[in-house]
Amino acid sequence: MSFEPRIVAFLCNWCSYGAADMAGTSRIQYPPNVRVIRFMCSGRIDPNFVLEAFLRGADGVMMTGCHIGDCHYIDGNYKTANRYEFLKHYLDILGIGADRLQLEWCSAAEGLKFAQSVTAFTERIRALGPNPLKEGGK
Amino acid sequence: MSECFWGWSMREDLRKNGESGGFVSSLIESLIGDYDRVISVRKTGTVFEGKVVDLKDSSDVKGIQGALHSLCINMSAYIKKGMRTAIVLKPCDAKAVIENMKRNHVDRGDVLLIGLNCGGTLSPVNTMKMLDVEYELRPDEVVKEEISKGNLIFFTEDNEFSKSIDELEESGYGRRESCRYCNYKIPSVCDIACGNWGTPAGGKVTFVEIFTQKGEQAVRSAVEMGFVSVEAPSEKLVMVRSKINSSMKKLARSWKGKVLDPIMELSPIDRLNYITNTLSPCIGCYACRKACPVCNCTGDCKCLQMDPDDVLPIPQYHAVRLLHLMESCIGCGNCTDVCPVDIPLARLHQLFAKAYEDRTGYKPGMSADDVPPLSRGDIPEGH
Ligand code: SF4
Ligand code: SF4
Numbered sequence: 001m002s003f004e005p006r007i008v009a010f011l012c013n014w015c016s017y018g019a020a021d022m023a024g025t026s027r028i029q030y031p032p033n034v035r036v037i038r039f040m041c042s043g044r045i046d047p048n049f050v051l052e053a054f055l056r057g058a059d060g061v062m063m064t065g066c067h068i069g070d071c072h073y074i075d076g077n078y079k080t081a082n083r084y085e086f087l088k089h090y091l092d093i094l095g096i097g098a099d100r101l102q103l104e105w106c107s108a109a110e111g112l113k114f115a116q117s118v119t120a121f122t123e124r125i126r127a128l129g130p131n132p133l134k135e136g137g138k
Numbered sequence: 139m140s141e142c143f144w145g146w147s148m149r150e151d152l153r154k155n156g157e158s159g160g161f162v163s164s165l166i167e168s169l170i171g172d173y174d175r176v177i178s179v180r181k182t183g184t185v186f187e188g189k190v191v192d193l194k195d196s197s198d199v200k201g202i203q204g205a206l207h208s209l210c211i212n213m214s215a216y217i218k219k220g221m222r223t224a225i226v227l228k229p230c231d232a233k234a235v236i237e238n239m240k241r242n243h244v245d246r247g248d249v250l251l252i253g254l255n256c257g258g259t260l261s262p263v264n265t266m267k268m269l270d271v272e273y274e275l276r277p278d279e280v281v282k283e284e285i286s287k288g289n290l291i292f293f294t295e296d297n298e299f300s301k302s303i304d305e306l307e308e309s310g311y312g313r314r315e316s317c318r319y320c321n322y323k324i325p326s327v328c329d330i331a332c333g334n335w336g337t338p339a340g341g342k343v344t345f346v347e348i349f350t351q352k353g354e355q356a357v358r359s360a361v362e363m364g365f366v367s368v369e370a371p372s373e374k375l376v377m378v379r380s381k382i383n384s385s386m387k388k389l390a391r392s393w394k395g396k397v398l399d400p401i402m403e404l405s406p407i408d409r410l411n412y413i414t415n416t417l418s419p420c421i422g423c424y425a426c427r428k429a430c431p432v433c434n435c436t437g438d439c440k441c442l443q444m445d446p447d448d449v450l451p452i453p454q455y456h457a458v459r460l461l462h463l464m465e466s467c468i469g470c471g472n473c474t475d476v477c478p479v480d481i482p483l484a485r486l487h488q489l490f491a492k493a494y495e496d497r498t499g500y501k502p503g504m505s506a507d508d509v510p511p512l513s514r515g516d517i518p519e520g521h
């Protein structure tokens with residue numbers, strides 16, 4: 001059976017969630033592999049949520065938020081950016097690999113960008129194969 | 139700038155019986171009354187047994203032992219916020235205190251840190267086994283132990299038994315694993331660092347290095363009040379001390395090369411399997427968190443809310459701890475010591491921490507003013 005990546009995407013309510021919405025209403029196609037979880041701000045994405053997604057079998061995790069300077073809570077996304085960099089080191093040392101995590105800034109008007117980054121990320125994960133934490137992969 | 143001295147106790151009994159002329163004992167005696175707590179370790183039976191004491195008067199000073207090699211206690215736990223505390227501790231304890239200062243659990247102004255140089259400590263159980271197997275000694279026969287010139291020496295009433303630490307460690311005895319690759323031997327973050335490196339043989343003096351004004355004041359007033367005496371050390375022995383320090387560090391590097399580097403060099407998938415398998419016997423008692431001196435969330439600690447019965451490839455508790463400690467594990471080894479199923483936790487935490495240090499240059503426990511690279515609240519590079 002061919003491998004279909006399971007991707008968990010954490011979306012900020014004010015931007016990337018809007019972008020995903022826009023992609024939908026504009027009928028822009030993107031792979032159905034992402035499971036979207038909405039947050040009020042990307043700054044709420046506790047690194048632990050990312051870990052939990054991997055531990056529970058996600059093949060890839062996306063963190064998305066407003067562009068730097070546009071966060072509705074001023075500096076929530078500074079934290080996101082720092083956590084993302086920190087998590088990348090961690091996943092790399094752990095052996096899951098930093099390339100299974102992706103951060104994307106998307107404004108609510110960037111439906112196309114959102115769709116494109118989901119597509120690109122899905123393809124990347126497809127090439128990487130299943131999360132090595134899952135025995136045998138599925 | 140630091141200053142170096144040889145120091146000794148002015149109390150005849152302490153000078154004679156104290157390992158290195160009783161300097162530390164007399165120095166802390168001079169601090170009783172000045173500080174709310176004056177904390178050190180006292181021998182309670184054999185050289186392998188001791189307990190932490192809060193000295194209240196001069197009579198408490200007898201039997202004070204700066205350090206016992208097989209008493210691996212986390213001294214930083216005895217510092218309470220708001221209590222003026224003078225404390226004798228080893229380098230990793232001192233690093234833990236610094237980390238606690240960063241987390242606002244300790245005020246620098248409240249503490250006088252009297253550090254001890256440390257070439258490593260021994261786990262009590264393993265030491266008992268080693269005494270039996272390698273030295274054919276009973277713990278109660280031993281009156282003194284010493285690490286000197288690469289040897290671990292045990293003294294009985296009328297004999298001494300010496301073995302090469304290298305050989306002992308190759309066969310699984312000797313120092314605790316985390317001590318083997320610890321490269322912080324002279325605790326320069328303290329106010330004062332004391333030890334026997336760079337002292338004349340049989341000289342009954344302590345080598346004292348003073349790092350701060352507060353340390354200098356403490357020593358000066360101990361001298362003025364007649365508790366201790368100091369003199370300038372010989373140049374030659376200052377050199378000897380720094381040579382011992384660098385050879386200990388070299389040894390630490392080679393141990394890191396033997397223990398941690400091979401794990402980092404595994405392929406990512408093999409490393410992941412190694413970590414997963416190593417953690418798999420965990421029974422979720424959370425003792426390792428309790429023992430960790432830098433991990434001290436109170437109240438709603440997230441780690442403790444993880445369900446230990448939740449079967450995941452890596453217990454979520456450990457996944458989070460490995461993440462958090464990547465920038466703060468000081469390598470004390472306390473977690474390994476307490477694990478009831480003998481998981482080499484410090485090895486895993488140090489694997490992450492050392493790799494993170496190699497990547498970012500950031501070392502925890504070195505200064506209360508250091509902020510980890512990705513916790514500064516600014517926008518990281520490339521965003
Ligand atoms: S993780 Fe273990 S070795 Fe590291 S600071 Fe905590 S107790 Fe010490
Ligand atoms: S001390 Fe050992 S058994 Fe207990 S939680 Fe830590 S790793 Fe698991």
Ligand code: FES
Nearest residue numbers: 012041065071072
């Ligand atoms: S509100 Fe969108 S990242 Fe903070």
